[in-house]
Every structure is written in C-alpha cells, then in structure tokens.
Amino acid sequence: MVWNEKLAMYLKTKGISQKEAGKRLDTSTSMMSRYLTGKDKVNSDFIIKLLKVFPDIDLRSIFSDEPPNLKENDFYDPPREINVINELEIIEKKITLIKEYLAQKSHNEK
Incomplete structure (x- = not known):
C-alpha cells in the first residue's frame, strides 16, 4: 500500500x-483527488498543513514502505500532553x- x-x-x-x-487543508477538491490517487506528490507545505489540521496523524505509518496493519488506530499517535517546543x-x-x-524515492525512480 502506498x-x-x-x-x-x-x-x-x-x-x-x-x-x-x-476544505480543512485549504486545498482544492481536484488537488486532493490528485494527491489521493497518487497523480501528484505532496510537498512540505501540504505535510505541514496535514500535521496542523490532523495532529494525531502518524506520518511514519503513512509514508513508510512497511505494509500497514489495517486497524483504525494504526494511523494515530496516542494522545499526550502537548509541549509546543517539543512538538515543533x-x-x-x-x-x-x-x-x-x-x-530517495525520486532517486530510485530515475
């Protein structure tokens, strides 16, 4: 799974x-479609927005090459006390x- x-x-x-x-990520529906179908790659600005809008998302699970365990909680970091400096x-x-x-992925595709 990619x-x-x-x-x-x-x-x-x-x-x-x-x-x-x-709407939440301030991205057009067509651009979201392109991201979710893999037609376009996300950039760092999108990833930052993703983290701000969905602070519980675990990017390691999303972007790793490891096959996911398809349970709902696999894409979440457990709730914890927020230390702003540490979070940044x-x-x-x-x-x-x-x-x-x-x-690396781009280099490997060449």
Whole structure:
C-alpha cells in the first residue's frame, strides 16, 4: 500500500470526505483527488498543513514502505500532553525524514 492509499484510508477512518479534507487543508477538491490517487506528490507545505489540521496523524505509518496493519488506530499517535517546543522539534524531524524519503524515492525512480 502506498502513501496516498494510506492517507485516503486515514481520512476514511476519520469519516472525512475528500471535499471536506480539501476544505480543512485549504486545498482544492481536484488537488486532493490528485494527491489521493497518487497523480501528484505532496510537498512540505501540504505535510505541514496535514500535521496542523490532523495532529494525531502518524506520518511514519503513512509514508513508510512497511505494509500497514489495517486497524483504525494504526494511523494515530496516542494522545499526550502537548509541549509546543517539543512538538515543533518533532514536526521538523518528521519533515526532514519525509524529504529524505521523497528524495530517495525520486532517486530510485530515475
């Protein structure tokens, strides 16, 4: 299962339509469709919005090459007390990992 399918599954488990996701993420419905079908790759701005709008999303589960365990909770980080500085550091690390992953994937496709 690839990232776009995992993201679509995450939204489905949350009961969020493609149109609603687009509104929440300030992205057009057609662009959401392109992301969710894998026709377009997401950029770091979209990933940041994704983390802000859906703070419980586990990007490692979404963007890893590991096959997902298809239980609903697999795409969630457990709730915890929020430390803003710590959360920003975690987000920066996640963005770095995603950029590295996308760069490696792009390199492998050439």
